[in-house]
Amino acid sequence: MTDFAATRRAFHLPQGIAYLDGNSLGPMPVAARDRVARMMAEEWSEMLIGGWNKAGWYVQPRTVGDRIARLIGAGPEQVVMGDTLSIKVFQAVSAALRLRPGRRVILSDSGNFPSDLYVADGLARAVGAELRVVAPDDVASAITDNLAVLMLTEVDYRTGRRHDMAALTARAHEVGALTVWDLAHSAGALDVDLLGADADFAVGCTYKYLNGGPGAPAFIWIHPRHADAAQPILQGWMGHDAPFAFDLDYRPAAGIERMRVGTPPVIALAALDAALDVWDGVSLSDLRARSVQLTEAFIAGTGAACPDVALNSPRDPALRGSQVSLRHPQAYAVMQALIAAGVIGDFRAPDVLRFGFAPLFNDLDDVERAVETLARVLRDGSWNDEAFHRMSAVT
Amino acid sequence: MTDFAATRRAFHLPQGIAYLDGNSLGPMPVAARDRVARMMAEEWSEMLIGGWNKAGWYVQPRTVGDRIARLIGAGPEQVVMGDTLSIKVFQAVSAALRLRPGRRVILSDSGNFPSDLYVADGLARAVGAELRVVAPDDVASAITDNLAVLMLTEVDYRTGRRHDMAALTARAHEVGALTVWDLAHSAGALDVDLLGADADFAVGCTYKYLNGGPGAPAFIWIHPRHADAAQPILQGWMGHDAPFAFDLDYRPAAGIERMRVGTPPVIALAALDAALDVWDGVSLSDLRARSVQLTEAFIAGTGAACPDVALNSPRDPALRGSQVSLRHPQAYAVMQALIAAGVIGDFRAPDVLRFGFAPLFNDLDDVERAVETLARVLRDGSWNDEAFHRMSAVT
Missing domain, CATH: 3.40.640.10 (Type I PLP-dependent aspartate aminotransferase-like (Major domain))
Incomplete structure (x- = not known):
């Protein structure tokens, strides 16, 4: 079995964040x-x-x-x-x-x-x-x-x-x-x-x-x-x-x-x-299994806790890669609030919240934190704060 | 006046060599x-x-x-x-x-x-x-x-x-x-x-x-x-x-x-x-003047001390860049002997010895050493040693 706890330790991950944007830029291996x-x-x-x-x-x-x-x-x-x-x-x-x-x-x-x-x-x-x-x-x-x-x-x-x-x-x-x-x-x-x-x-x-x-x-x-x-x-x-x-x-x-x-x-x-x-010793079938585990957990979690977002990815893991996209009319502001709360995904125009699950370093704790944070952000409306409405060139 | 002693100090130059190959790969600025x-x-x-x-x-x-x-x-x-x-x-x-x-x-x-x-x-x-x-x-x-x-x-x-x-x-x-x-x-x-x-x-x-x-x-x-x-x-x-x-x-x-x-x-x-x-404060006219000074000194020096090589570059500096090429029938072996003696130029097929003079880090000491070493190598025939006849993929 691939030791994904060990592969996670091979990366420098900044304190206090759940990084779900490895599908845009992977984090630095030490x-x-x-x-x-x-x-x-x-x-x-x-x-x-x-x-x-x-x-x-x-x-x-x-x-x-x-x-x-x-x-x-x-x-x-x-x-x-x-x-x-x-x-x-x-x-x-x-x-x-x-x-x-x-x-x-x-x-x-x-x-x-x-x-x-x-x-x-x-x-x-x-x-x-x-x-x-x-x-x-x-x-x-x-x-x-x-x-x-x-x-x-x-x-x-x-x-x-x-x-x-x-x-x-x-x-x-x-x-x-x-x-x-x-x-x-x-x-x-x-x-x-x-x-x-x-x-x-x-x-x-x-x-x-x-x-x-x-x-x-x-x-x-x-x-x-x-x-x-x-x-x-x-x-x-x-x-x-x-x-x-x-x-x-x-x-x-x-x-x-x-x-x-x-x-x-x-x-x-x-x-x-x-x-x-970091890939030495990683089996591709283990990789795929872990990817499915993470994306399935995120879809199940947000499906239960975040009624205001719509799944924008195929529900069947066989038809899906290692990312999950959700739709929300205020996706840009919601993503800014998530980032401010330490959950890093990204926004794709016009209304997509994108979360990448990289089997080498993401784990179920990241999934849990992302689900809980998204649920809280949507519930308390903090995404609507003026401060998060700054446009940025690369998101 | 541009301070070329200061620009030279900005580079890491390995001990004991005269590096005349900055026209192939410049050395590392610290x-x-x-x-x-x-x-x-x-x-x-x-x-x-x-x-x-x-x-x-x-x-x-x-x-x-x-x-x-x-x-x-x-x-x-x-x-x-x-x-x-x-x-x-x-x-x-x-x-x-x-x-x-x-x-x-x-x-x-x-x-x-x-x-x-x-x-x-x-x-x-x-x-x-x-x-x-x-x-x-x-x-x-x-x-x-x-x-x-x-x-x-x-x-x-x-x-x-x-x-x-x-x-x-x-x-x-x-x-x-x-x-x-x-x-x-x-x-x-x-x-x-x-x-x-x-x-x-x-x-x-x-x-x-x-x-x-x-x-x-x-x-x-x-x-x-x-x-x-x-x-x-x-x-x-x-x-x-x-x-x-x-x-x-x-x-x-x-x-x-x-x-x-x-x-x-x-x-x-x-x-x-x-x-x-490193280029901050370097004037291009000073750069050109120093380049001409270095290449002229090398051409004059090899012209006097190295009768077995032929100048392969224009004699008029106005028609020349910042490098000097010489021809020798055994150019590859001669260059290997020069490199072994700490004078790094390069070889270009079939018979060219190429020396680049980079005004930012090369100085007249490099020129002098290159001339003396080339003269010695040609005089004592050490370039003819079997050990230098190894071909390398990139020279």
Whole structure:
């Protein structure tokens, strides 16, 4: 059995709060702080340029990628780190499009994270493709013969609704299309199984449930059947077959390495690598079981104690990720009151209270405190206080 | 007068070496180590998601960009940070191309850094443009009427040859083309004057002469006359006019902010921001004068003491950046012997010894030591020792 009391102790959690926003930014693993300090004091400072070899900076995008592979049901040498999730979406969708010459339709849904839609739209305009966006429930029926790429985020960032990755991938393959899965709210939260679902491409960020720190690098995975055929648009030198030959012509590296672009973010990768230490010994089935336990307890608790909010997530845990969303007409002010009382979730326009349950560090005490605090805030109307009506740029 | 003894003291420089590789990776400013430690211990750990506002993470790509603007002759609110240099090249060239509809030729030279050529080639293939690559001396004559974009790196990464930014920009404008300047070996090394040269786009990295750390984020500048017209291909949410409205459609932010893509690399930006503290009070004309002093002294010294090497950089400092390259048939082995003797430069295939002179921390003692060591190594043939013939992936 995974020892979740031990994984919780691996984090620095500020005194007096219940942090239910790890689906936006994971808290700091103590090892990440120490590792970054060591990277600065022993690697950059003393090794200087020699750190690329001596400290393994150069290979880190792949060695860290290999550690993430286990958490998403992928194999070794199939995942590489770098850039941001938006860039990785661009790489995955563009490479998938090129594997389906003669087709031009990218299908997504309105539950996708907006940046994925923006990126696909920008790509489509540039290369003469077309982005179609349908409601989440209409995705399956919109998979038709002309489809090139199905691009979905597995778990909806607002509602927590989880797509059936295996079923939608199978449906896409029936019409000869390829799939690109965004695992932003899946990696580290669910028992993701990319190879089991027979997916084609996947991308994700590492600053949510993987706790890599603000702006931590993203990852990209390509199924081995495509990895040597995928042609990048973003042809950077670190994805070249021989970067230090300094040839004038681009020749992609073998496999997933071709999805590297520029110089890797070494300090950020040090933090992320240390954050991944917490995952050693965590079983994904235990992770999923604990996630369901926490979200079920929160739904049951708020259902009983908070009649003024409506559940905005699927009631069936099989259809849900590791977050619970509630609706309230004054959601912004309610969330401000919750935060002031030490329960940190977040607000999503127009009326959503979002609570993430990260199995590595959240526990039933957090759930109990969140339920009790929300019930009290709603009961005493303290959310209505003028002081909480400040808008903030990032919530 | 700029106090270069004080700026040198701001760096951690390992004992016993002369570091002439700041044009590959700048050394660690002591303040960067301290700032990153504080960012981890006080911001991420304690503020959690609140750091986006409270610690200014969200605006940092622009506030740090404003600090770099002064070093490249740009104005405030014209520079934004993020991603890597290769991604910024893609953004700049693609945006410039779109500002010249009906034209399709991108012109560059074989002295450009290969990644820039790879990126432009990848873009050109995707959007139906054409990349033309000529010899550095042939650039001016290759600027012809059909040109859309002139994409050049100001200072050649191997030879240190400096293009005349103002003259080539004027020539490009005569035929109605736009310019994209890569300042990788210019920013922090030269008295760059983008507005004075009337350039259109510029990009650069910050891990060389700006000392931001391995994989530090890149920057992009757009002349204000183009900033609101430039249409990004990489449409990321952080470049949206209202990122937190979560609209389904992309609408670019005003000005340079539209060149943001994904979540900014907060830890890396903390290191870079602290590294820029060293630049407070540094005058760019003093910087240039010191750079010329150091490179001239090295050229004179090696010219007198090292008859077996040939100067591979322009003799006229006006045509040169802040590095000096020498050629030797056994350059790789010679560089290994130099490094073993504590003089850190680097090797570039096939026969180039490259020495960067960073005015902020290099001094005439470094020059003297490098000259004496190189003379000794060449004289006693220690470079020929079998032990130095190990190839390394990154040199």
